[in-house]
Amino acid sequence: MASISIPLPLRERAKSGLLGWLATVDHKKIGVMYMVMAFVFFVIAGLLALVIRLQLAAPNMQIVDPQTYNQLFTMHGTVMIFLFTIPMLVGGFGNYFLPLMIGARDVAFPRLNAFSFWISLGAGLVMFGGFLFGARSDASWTAYVPYSNKTFSPTIGMDIWLLGLILLGIGSTLGAVNFLVTLYTMRAPGMTAWRIPMFGWAMATTAVMVLLATPVLTAALLMLVADRNFNTQFFSANQSQLWQHMFWFYSHPAVYIMILPAMGIVSEVIPVFARKPLFGLRAVVISTALIGLLGFTTWVHHMFVSGVDPVIERFFMFTTMVIAVPTGVKMFNWLATLWGGSLNLKTPLLMCLGFLATFVIGGLSGVMMASIPIDQYVHNSYWVVAHFHYVLFGGSVFGIFAGLYYWVPKITGRMFDEKLGKLHFWLMLIGFNVTFFPMHHLGLAGMPRRIATYAAGRGWEAGNLIATIGAFLLALSVLVFILGVIKLRNGQPAGEDPWEGNTLEWSTTSPPPEYNFREIPVVESERPLFDARWRTSHLP
Amino acid sequence: MDSVTEQTPIGLRADTHAEANEPHMPAPSLSPLILAAGMTMAAFGIVLGPILIILGVVAFLIGLGTWLYDEIVNASAVADDSEPDDAHR
Numbered sequence: 001m002a003s004i005s006i007p008l009p010l011r012e013r014a015k016s017g018l019l020g021w022l023a024t025v026d027h028k029k030i031g032v033m034y035m036v037m038a039f040v041f042f043v044i045a046g047l048l049a050l051v052i053r054l055q056l057a058a059p060n061m062q063i064v065d066p067q068t069y070n071q072l073f074t075m076h077g078t079v080m081i082f083l084f085t086i087p088m089l090v091g092g093f094g095n096y097f098l099p100l101m102i103g104a105r106d107v108a109f110p111r112l113n114a115f116s117f118w119i120s121l122g123a124g125l126v127m128f129g130g131f132l133f134g135a136r137s138d139a140s141w142t143a144y145v146p147y148s149n150k151t152f153s154p155t156i157g158m159d160i161w162l163l164g165l166i167l168l169g170i171g172s173t174l175g176a177v178n179f180l181v182t183l184y185t186m187r188a189p190g191m192t193a194w195r196i197p198m199f200g201w202a203m204a205t206t207a208v209m210v211l212l213a214t215p216v217l218t219a220a221l222l223m224l225v226a227d228r229n230f231n232t233q234f235f236s237a238n239q240s241q242l243w244q245h246m247f248w249f250y251s252h253p254a255v256y257i258m259i260l261p262a263m264g265i266v267s268e269v270i271p272v273f274a275r276k277p278l279f280g281l282r283a284v285v286i287s288t289a290l291i292g293l294l295g296f297t298t299w300v301h302h303m304f305v306s307g308v309d310p311v312i313e314r315f316f317m318f319t320t321m322v323i324a325v326p327t328g329v330k331m332f333n334w335l336a337t338l339w340g341g342s343l344n345l346k347t348p349l350l351m352c353l354g355f356l357a358t359f360v361i362g363g364l365s366g367v368m369m370a371s372i373p374i375d376q377y378v379h380n381s382y383w384v385v386a387h388f389h390y391v392l393f394g395g396s397v398f399g400i401f402a403g404l405y406y407w408v409p410k411i412t413g414r415m416f417d418e419k420l421g422k423l424h425f426w427l428m429l430i431g432f433n434v435t436f437f438p439m440h441h442l443g444l445a446g447m448p449r450r451i452a453t454y455a456a457g458r459g460w461e462a463g464n465l466i467a468t469i470g471a472f473l474l475a476l477s478v479l480v481f482i483l484g485v486i487k488l489r490n491g492q493p494a495g496e497d498p499w500e501g502n503t504l505e506w507s508t509t510s511p512p513p514e515y516n517f518r519e520i521p522v523v524e525s526e527r528p529l530f531d532a533r534w535r536t537s538h539l540p
Numbered sequence: 541m542d543s544v545t546e547q548t549p550i551g552l553r554a555d556t557h558a559e560a561n562e563p564h565m566p567a568p569s570l571s572p573l574i575l576a577a578g579m580t581m582a583a584f585g586i587v588l589g590p591i592l593i594i595l596g597v598v599a600f601l602i603g604l605g606t607w608l609y610d611e612i613v614n615a616s617a618v619a620d621d622s623e624p625d626d627a628h629r
């Protein structure tokens with residue numbers, strides 16, 4: 001059979017070099033580009049956070065003026081959420097590993113996949129370009145109306161921020177379609193629903209959430225663009241709560257969009273490094289789906305001080321508490337998997353343990369805030385900042401690094417320096433807790449979030465200084481990781497399956513060929529690679 | 541071993557590649573990049589000025605046109621090269 005070779009010259013030239021990346025439709029290259037893009041934005045947003053922490057290290061600091069401070073935390077939140085966490089977990093890990101784990105040669109729509117990446121990168125570049133060249137939004141990542149309307153945000157920076165998010169939404173939505181169709185139509189023979197890897201289930205749930213939630217945010221963003229530029233009145237003074245509803249209808253599920261893939265990674269890593277099957281696989285799958293479902297029923301807990309009807313508030317208080325149940329099921333299943341296991345305490349597992357320890361603190365403070373009186377007391381205080389960093393850094397970022405340490409040997413064909421990995425883990429764990437734990441106390445002591453500075457004598461000095469020291473420890477931990485990435489060039493060859501993994505990506509070369517598998521594997525259980533090793537060692 | 545369709549409760553495709561000796565992958569293409577660049581420029585032209593909108597629309601049309609052209613040519617190549625019993629999905 002003749003090959004499909006249109007256009008032939010580009011195909012030949014696009015096998016390597018810069019053109020190889022610009023024209024690629026290979027899910028693995030696109031995944032790597034997502035990861036690199038996301039990591040660069042992570043470093044940039046981290047640098048913004050360091051300026052924020054320096055400003056707050058002591059009372060009455062004037063490193064930046066209040067307006068610049070507002071711009072910094074707006075961009076920090078926006079970049080960390082939309083340009084780092086979601087692209088890294090969904091675009092990066094999802095693209096690279098979902099097809100490999102289900103035994104497919106690519107995603108269902110490879111060119112659409114490339115388009116999703118390029119439009120995400122374009123949106124990120126323009127948002128950040130606007131920031132660098134003075135067109136800056138300063139209405140926080142929540143962009144509440146009326147802060148974000150033309151009266152209070154008259155500059156073009158707000159419009160650029162809105163348009164950037166709209167474009168990112170297009171990329172996310174198309175990516176979600178691609179993942180769902182890939183999962184539905186391209187699984188290897190024998191991969192029944194219960195044999196789909198947990199990361200696949202997490203990605204499926206995430207994709208459904210993206211598909212249901214993102215259009216609502218996109219609609220809200222378009223309405224705000226129209227309000228600002230064409231004098232419509234969607235979010236006029238007496239309807240500003242509408243923005244909050246539409247924004248949080250996306251942005252609370254977005255928390256689960258950011259955490260479910262990380263949970264999927266943890267569910268893959270722990271069984272491999274505990275040398276046991278995942279405890280209660282079906283319970284973990286069902287709890288993932290329940291989190292996806294319940295994630296759409298909790299958004300009003302962000303609005304307990306916004307004047308919502310008390311009866312409705314009570315409903316959302318209840319649902320917010322209920323969503324802790326499936327999350328708790330997962331925690332117990334992971335612990336039960338570890339229990340009695342033959343633990344291989346390499347960096348990927350350490351990152352998972354960091355995930356469990358820190359995420360549970362964020363989860364518990366979340367359950368506390370589900371209670372309306374407590375929420376009203378700590379609302380918009382540093383307690384909230386502590387809470388969501390324990391969820392999103394303690395959960396998502398530890399999960400991301402667990403995934404990176406686990407899969408970097410597959411991506412690069414080289415082993416990460418284990419000593420540097422462990423140093424990175426301990427610096428990050430300590431730095432993270434030193435940064436964010438004192439913020440609980442600062443919040444309870446009445447320190448509002450988003451303030452550019454504070455007067456002395458309020459009892460906030462020590463906590464802020466400690467948090468700033470922790471932030472620099474965190475920055476140091478990232479430098480150690482970067483050093484480890486640089487040293488990968490001289491790393492030990494990884495081979496196909498350095499961890500004795502369970503899933504199909506470990507059955508092909510490291511890095512995998514363009515077509516992933518010369519022959520599509522046939523799956524007979526939820527741990528096909530374990531089966532293969534068992535057959536090799538037990539059968540004549 | 542059970543057949544593929546018996547093992548899969550939620551609509552799995554027939555195994556179209558398992559016996560292929562030479563896996564054929566989709567050709568690389570600059571169309572997605574051009575299309576995305578066009579959309580990005582056009583969107584930001586809304587606030588930054590009409591020249592960007594025009595450039596963006598032009599890039600968008602080029603990206604869309606080359607994408608469609610590739611799809612049409614690919615589809616004809618597949619139709620020409622396929623064996624009669626190779627039809628699937």
